[in-house]
Amino acid sequence: MLVLLNFIAFLTVTGYALYLFTHIVYSRYLFVKLGKKEALAPNLKERLNAVLINVFGQRKLFKDKKSGFMHLILFYGFIIIQIGLIEIIIKGFIKGYEFPFGDAHKYFTLLQEWTTFLMLCAVLYASYRRYIEKLKRLQSKRDVKAAFVYIALTTLTLSILLALGFETLMLGHKPDFVYAPFSGVIAVIFSGIGTTAGTVLFYVFWWVHMVTVLAFMVFVPQSKQAHELFALFNVFFKKVGPVGKLRKIDFEDEEVEEYGVGKIEDFTQQQLIDLYACVECGRCTNMCPATGTGKTLSPMDLIVKMRDHLTEKGAAVTSRSPWMPDFAFKKAKANQWALQAASPELAATIETPNLIGDVITEEELWACTTCRNCEDQCPVANEHVDKIIDMRRYLIMTEGNMPHEATRYFQNIERQSNPWGMNRKERIKWREERDDIEVPTVTEVEEFEYLFWVGSMGSFDKRSQKIAQSFAKIMNLAGVKFAILGNDERNSGDTARRMGNEFLFQQLAQENIANFQACEVNKIVTIDPHAYNTFKNEYPEFGLEAEVYHHTEIIYQLIQEGRIIPRKEVKEAIAYHDSCYLGRYNGIFDIPRQILKAIPGVLVLEMERNREDAMCCGAGGGMMWMEETQGKRVNVERTEQALRLKPSTIGSNCPYCLTMLGDGTKAKEVEEEVKTLDIAEIVEKSLM
Template sequence: MLIRWALFALLVGCAVWMFAAVVLRRVRYIRLGVPFKFERHTPKRGRGFAREVFGHRKLLKDVRSGLAHLIYFYGFIMLQFGAIDLIWKGLSGGEPLPLPLYPYFSWSQEMTVSLVLLAVLYGAYRRYGEKLPRLKRGWKPSLVMWFIGSLMLTILLSLSFERLAVGEAESVAREFAPVSEPLSRLLHQAGVQEGSVAAHAGFELFWWLHLLVLLGFLLYVPQSKHFHLLTAPVNLWFRRNEPHGRLTPLDLENEEAETFGAGKIEHFNQKQLLDLYACVECGRCTNVCPAASTGKLLSPMHLIVKLRDHLTEKGAALTSKSPWLPAGLWAGSKSPLSDAHVMGAVMPAWEVQGESEEASYRTNISPTMTVQGAAWARREGAKAEELELIGDVMTEDELWACTTCRNCEEQCPVGNEHVDKIIDMRRYLVLMEGRLPSDGQRALQNIERQSNPWGLPRAERAAWLDECEQKTGIRVETMAERKTKGRMPEILLWAGSMGAYDNRSRRVMFDLVRLLNEAGVDFATLGNEERSSGDTARRIGNELLFQELCRENIETLEKYGVKQIVTACPHTFNTFKNEYPDFGLSPDVRVEHHTQLLARLLQEGRLKPKFAVRERVTVHDSCYLGRYNDTYEAPRSLLRAIPGVELEEMERSGPNGMCCGAGGGLMWMEEHAGTRVNYARTAQALEVRPSVISSACPYCLTMMEDGLKTLQEDGQVTARDVAELLAESVFGS
């Protein structure tokens, strides 16, 4: 018995030491990043943490995978007690733990083991039977199934041999052994007798095997994607408790700053690096990514995986500590510090997924998953500390494919944030290297010179006001005119560059003006004093230009004492509401999207839709209105209030709605790989056979109209803003 205890202590001691060493080394790698203020928890943070960790809120969006993970999660919690009981039996000569109602405890353990085994088999079926495109295949993704399956089988076989070794009289009653009892009978029929040497030897064999597999799994966890078992709860606890997708301002006046943005892995902050080790590699992010779905190189999952691998390799090189233990077992014959991973020069091969032309517009992540898996590989002689983050790890094609829609973050069950990492790398490219696509550069130059992406004269920004008066008979006054009269308006109507310059978006503005006038709203606009909100500049990575525009606009708003802003552009709405306060905009300034204001006016009875609009309408949700600001109901409440409108939701709508492809500055850049994102989204809308695709964003409206021109010949389906449909019902066609 003494030898058993000594061997047990040696094995457990070695495993725990190596486990602790591996975890601490990865903590050191994380600490290479920019210091991050890990905020203390709040009740709100605690509730969100509980929903995600214990309620599996996001995991259950895929019900089947979510239920399987729920079994793993709670199964492993319950089986920890069973593992302690089984280990104690082996060390104490067969004595169970003195637990109350032990037979019921034993029954619950065997049923839990059976459920976990079924979940393992189902997981293998989903990966290798259904072959879900978002799931990786190979020996590494399968290893955890073998670990868990082996743990469960060694438990059942240990319990079965134990029943034979101690005899029926000393075992729990048959009704409390639903699995081990039938197995022990099979073993007895195979020749293993009660109390025999074979029975005792079988228990010893599978008891030690269970211990070895358990300790091996303990050591495997922090050296694989399953490190998320430890890091995901921490990541969820410390996730940002602020508006979704809010970008961290750069201190451009810091004279000691050597760089802006992220040009090296250590330029990310420590929370961003913690994200990397929390990744489950479940592929949910890539599965909904508009770039990956339409044949671009960007895959949010591979973004995280590549940054994680690079951090691990560079961290090992900088600290001279191997990330793997036992090093020889993991690294093979080569040093674990050599042959770093490098991204190859590849692009997905986009193929038509069917015979019809429409089939080429269906989303498909397989081409991107295939090339990412093949291109990210070890290169002989490559040293991690010498690799370029942008070029050798992340390619520029990947960074400029992101629409910043945040669908990846909405789906991520461990709270990873992908968009801010991409923006930080864009910031480095733009501010430090001056590298960006030529059409993006042209848009930025136009914004800088004329405060609009087309480069149209700044003096023509107020031209829409004259046209509005001609078309509607309503004269919209400017804030300067109102100040002269000494009668400031209740609301500032912010037209934005699209509303001021784009002919199609102007029509939306005219209807919005008519509705506000009908409701008796006191409003005015800035006219030529209005500037670009800076959203495009910031998402492309030019933080300097954004901050200049931001401060100019804030000065103008303060000059007129503006208390409430309404805009028809979700990008402007998000920027004013969530990002301008970082630069001095008073939190007392109320910022509303036009659908929110119209919904309120409708509720107050100040607008009365009375004319029927016989249309079958599907709603395309703007990412910056929906996922960034949780506003999904306002546009729908307006449509439901219109008599005659039949509302039909797309398969992907609400929080899971697909991006139109215009966000992140891509409105002003061409797509050069795969199919266009807006074509794919338009095809999804057409599947529900609408007569109108409705949106509440000038970018989305433009992209949907462009998609309709390509995907339909008869022109029967139109794209319209919610305000246009409401105006038709209020005033008649």
């Protein structure tokens, strides 16, 4: 009779928990379905490979090796003990039940016990990192939910060992310290309580375990633990192709009345999966240059706020309550959304939260440098930058709302095709500053191998002109046939696109591609990583068919081929800075370092944040042309990181980075002691 009552109680509790779990998960599915449909690129092999590497291989988590190892134990431990959970459930109804593994069962028991113990250790270590070590990225207002996770997992693991220990007493068995070491210790400690007490305590902890499992199951989909359900799908369905490539807007679609994202449902369904896949681990925020210098932007908070907003709005629009204890759900707001869906006229008299302004502030959107440090760190492949740019697109192209610096930038690009509004006919004058270089235009030569895209910085900025001149000199010495467009060169449109003006970007892209085709351009080389990334990864969608190179790639190739040989000693201790658009966007880290190492006398110094983890200089995403009004300047912070190495030179591969770092040395009043040089300038010194 007791077994029957126990079975009925178990079925009742489990049935209700499964109902709640299914209800909440299905609600999240409906909320995600509110987003726009997007055609899925059919690259199954690449998608499965991403799942294997990032989900089952836990690659991103090992950027922090301590957390990575801890999470690896939790991830696989949780999977392994689920097999044992089935056996434990049956033990509650069949006394002494074991899986029919024969003699091999003892090894199964050993695996389960050690897995459970290691999981307990991992949970305790995770608690230590958050509450004792107080790891900065883990400190948030959501510590209550985090505490519940630690308590639940601790209870989950301890109750397994306690239940198994008291089962040994219930059955009158001798403790097995070889194959059941931890439950065996528990059995020895309580060996004097007798069989009856052992039986009672077995069922007590059996029920503690069952209730914890079921409660945690209901908790998971409505908390940050939802990543356990959504992360795999998020990684599988993420965009394939070049990282950071932005979605194209079809301006020929006459049915579209608004551009960009002004409402949460304007995001694609894949973008909305991101919101529920978020782990809230803070890795993105920990590496964000905006957050680190006191700006309001926090990539993690951005995702979490949008997730809560989607949950609130989705619950009303789909008439699916996310269930009463949902931490993200706020009844008053949901009622407002429901009213909005049912009666727009009446709802107009009630203030409802807007995605931009109420949920996400404009200050947050304009603080982003689009460096992708957040995305590179994210263990579940969340893409923060494209969401920010989509909302910028709405502000600029739908509302016409933008900072005055952005307005001036766009006007200058439209009128003179450069950010300063300087006369476009002066674009070619940089080549006249040195009489020892030959820089022909495409109309001045019969043939050329490379089109040298100088870019607005190399053409108009006095400091960046020196980079263009040095690279031209290197190509002259190597006998490379190249030409420039001269005054016919326009802006690449990269910054316009990142700032949210997709229309201007597409206009520039079409004009540039037409120009390339008219000049029969097959290879393009540029000193600008931003133009390099745009030409290589985004222009092909608009019709560009050409090989694209960064100037460091060409310099490295010339050294390898022996067409240039750095012989002259350059005694410099160089703190090397990785630019975001060459590094994180295109994975080029080794080539610049190999070039520097090929120069006699050069000592390459690595900053604490380097390669994939390198901090942005602060110029990306249009920030080069805008004032920082909050916190510390990003370029000053990055410069200070370089100066800690006591270098004689700060080296880079990007005219934007060089300008920002140069301004940083001036702000720190060390510009006389510490030079800022591009790799091309350093190489030229070794050749002359």
